[in-house]
Amino acid sequence: MTPDTIHSVRDRLNIRSGRLFIDGKWLEWDGPRFDQINPTLNEVIASFPEAGKRGVDLAVAAARKAFDAGPWPTMPAHDRKRILQRIIERVYAAEEELAQLQTLDNGIPYTFSRNSRASGKAAAETLDHFAGWADKLTGETYPQFSSASNMHYMSFREPVGVVAAILPWNVPLSMFAKKVGPALASGCTVVVKPSENTNLALTRLAEIFGESDLPAGVFNFVTGAGETGEALATHAGIDKVSFTGSTAVGERIVAASGFNMKRLSLELGGKSAGIIFPDARSVQASAKGLMALSSTFLSGQVCTTPSRAIVHQSIFDEFVHYAGEQVKSVRFGDPFDPATTSAPLINKRQMQRVLGYVASGVEEGATLVFGGDAATDLPGNWVNPALFINVNGGMTVVREEIFGPVLTATPFETEEEAIRIANESEYGLSGTVFTTDVTRAFRVAQKIRSGTIGINGFASVANAPMGGVKRSGIGREGGFPGIEAFTELKTVNFNLDV
Secondary structure, rough: OOOHHHHHHHOOOOOOOEEEEEEOEEEEOOOOEEEEEEEOOOOOEEEOOOHHHHHHHHHHHHHHHHHHHOOOOOOOOOHHHHHHHHHHHHHHHHHHHHHHHHHHOOOOOHHHHHHHOOOOHHHHHHHHHHHHOOOOOOOOOOOOOOOOOOOOEEEEEEEEOOOEEEEEOHHHHHHHHHHHHHHHHHEEEEEEEOOOOOOOOHHHHHHHHHHHOOOOEEEOOOOOOOHHHHHOOOOOOOEEEEEEOOOOHHHHHHHHHHHOOOOEEEEEOOEEEEEEEOOOOHHHHHHHHHHHHOOOOOOOOOOOOOEEEEHHHHHHHHHHHHHHHHOOOOOOHHHHHHHOEOOOOHHHHHHHHHHHHHHHHHOOEEEEEEEEEEEOOOOOOEEEEEOOOOOOOHHHHHHOOOOOOOOEEEEOOOOHHHHHHOOOOOOOOOOOOOOOOOOHHHHHHHOOOOOOOOOOOOOOOOOOOOOOEOOOEEEOOOOHHHHOOEEEEEEEEEEEEO
């Protein structure tokens, strides 16, 4: 692999130093900056402002004024929807550029960045879904409860207020749409902070929003690392935090939210299980599918990835064989080459973290069937996909979220045993059950402690709720629950005897 393609795409897109978008204006920041590193080459690709507390204070003040003084929260729903729909059309038009920028951001192969649920087109579809809710956020009326008074009750949905949308680096376009879409459709104002690892695609989205008819202060965009994220998540002027990221950071946000009772939507870590029964439609397809989720696309750097395979004893050896066959098709290299199947790990620190987990698995007695070593012939952060067997629930590689191309496989004999193994995890974000027995599929899905379960496959979509239980988070994104989370329910009662 040579850097020529990445450099030429960067130059053609005319990437320049980042700025902050606050109160309807782009600011040339006079404070500290940081470099964003391209994970495919480990080269600096651009620099961005470290907004810090000063930048966050400015952005929150602008959002606070726009919410408290209007007109966005009180604007007729149809007018709000029309403004959002014009933005959405521009996002659709820019989807190719957004996909290229996202590939420069995190190394996701361009074929996925352009054509998967992580694409700019999918982000536009998600924004469109939520914009459609703008004029459908209704309350209820309630029948008279008692004859003691002529009191009548009704409820209204009101926007929750100023929202901090703090985004991850793995699918930034998708996460932007899932947070900003419902926030704006419900009448909230928002301050967006991307991961410090991935600012390019979201800066372009911010430009599209900044060039729209949104009133000043409704949409604000700040960049930065941990200091900026903490300042935003803990700010007294923020009414709600919507965060996707690690469980450790999510726990700190929960602890800090209590002083002003911030509303929270947190999509956190996962250690999901893929359970394969002997009557699965195809052991080969199931094995290759699970291994592919850990080895292609974002190389296991997705919180919903089923990184624990729980396989019936009778087909266990067959599963291991086909998992090994799948990794033979994995190709590292230029992310703009259609032959490339997998993203690098996001940075050197994450690569070393994954290699450390592999080492711990071997040290604790697990059997490494293949992979788990660094691909040292390439300049980026590449780790060959790994499969562990002879594991148990006490091992680090089974318990902790690795966020990399590592799959563990555990055999089971009975349905009850499979459910017990799946539920041993402290996480509960997603999971998959492979079986042709519909009754078993629903029975097992109901018994798995997880926010989302797939049967013979898994995918999240804009119009269905997605989220976790246990240490995997709070709340749901997608569908009406996803927009409901950006509203407060107010009850009004009328005494008709006065």
